[in-house]
Amino acid sequence: MIAQSGEGADERHCGSRAVTRRMLIGGVMGAGLLEMLPLGTCGQNEAMAEELAAGPYRGAGDHVLFTSDAPRVYTRAQWKARPPRHPAKVIDEAPDHIIVHHTATPNSRGRSLAQAFALSRSIQNIHMERNGWDDAGQQLTISRGGIVMEGRNRSLRAIGAGDLAVGAQVLHHNRHTIGIENEGTYMTSRVPGALWRSLVEVCVWLCRKYDLDPSRAIVGHRDFNKTSCPGDVLYARLPELRRSVASRLEATSSHNSTGQNPDGEYPTDQNPGGQNDYDGGSILPPLLPSLDDLG
Numbered sequence: 001m002i003a004q005s006g007e008g009a010d011e012r013h014c015g016s017r018a019v020t021r022r023m024l025i026g027g028v029m030g031a032g033l034l035e036m037l038p039l040g041t042c043g044q045n046e047a048m049a050e051e052l053a054a055g056p057y058r059g060a061g062d063h064v065l066f067t068s069d070a071p072r073v074y075t076r077a078q079w080k081a082r083p084p085r086h087p088a089k090v091i092d093e094a095p096d097h098i099i100v101h102h103t104a105t106p107n108s109r110g111r112s113l114a115q116a117f118a119l120s121r122s123i124q125n126i127h128m129e130r131n132g133w134d135d136a137g138q139q140l141t142i143s144r145g146g147i148v149m150e151g152r153n154r155s156l157r158a159i160g161a162g163d164l165a166v167g168a169q170v171l172h173h174n175r176h177t178i179g180i181e182n183e184g185t186y187m188t189s190r191v192p193g194a195l196w197r198s199l200v201e202v203c204v205w206l207c208r209k210y211d212l213d214p215s216r217a218i219v220g221h222r223d224f225n226k227t228s229c230p231g232d233v234l235y236a237r238l239p240e241l242r243r244s245v246a247s248r249l250e251a252t253s254s255h256n257s258t259g260q261n262p263d264g265e266y267p268t269d270q271n272p273g274g275q276n277d278y279d280g281g282s283i284l285p286p287l288l289p290s291l292d293d294l295g
């Protein structure tokens with residue numbers, strides 16, 4: 001859940017009283033409370049209808065594809081993102097952590113591409129219209145059907161270049177982290193297999209691109225901020241996620257050692273541990289902790 005945005009370009013662009021107030025007292029409520037609302041309130045039904053009428057992207061059989069190098073990531077143009085108010089700031093540095101979120105939206109049974117695209121539009125609308133941000137806060141989104149989508153503008157290009165498009169997804173830590181929003185609420189509910197498989201693939205991709213050690217880099221939102229995100233169930237599976245990603249990276253490394261050139265453009269001497277990065281989650285009080293749990 002993107003409950004807090006923290007420092008970054010957004011807040012400087014949005015100097016309104018409402019945003020300032022949100023920064024001070026409403027971080028926990030910000031996107032999280034809004035994301036609790038039925039998606040239909042964000043115009044999703046209309047958007048989905050448009051998507052179904054217009055899209056070449058239908059069905060659930062062929063849209064979760066992975067190559068040996070990267071997951072298939074649907075672009076902003078494909079999910080029909082709005083233009084950002086301002087281009088995302090891109091910094092010439094790799095993030096040192098991958099933040100796993102849940103969207104705290106209902107656990108939809110929808111698995112279609114249309115549903116996934118509508119989710120991305122809904123999140124973007126909430127972040128821009130209600131939170132006053134420049135764009136969607138997270139860099140990547142994964143639907144419950146396992147469909148991977150670009151979030152904040154410039155994110156895909158930045159990842160490809162080993163850079164970071166600075167998001168608004170984790171208070172005080174946006175300049176050194178990249179965030180993945182996973183559709184659903186996982187306080188007590190199981191994580192769909194399709195979503196999980198895509199999350200593994202996305203983390204493999206990011207760890208490879210940024211030369212990250214999954215055992216240290218993959219964390220939950222609650223590791224940085226006072227929030228229940230990404231839910232107890234998903235959070236409890238992060239050790240499994242780290243192991244799965246490590247296994248995949250090791251397999252790839254073995255393959256590369258037989259002659260295939262690995263990416264050579266990324267630094268290999270990073271310190272992804274960031275032992276002092278954690279703030280103990282004491283930045284904001286848990287104003288509405290129970291709202292994060294839809295079960």
Ligand SMILES: [Zn+2]
Nearest residue numbers: 001101221229
């Ligand atoms: Zn979160």
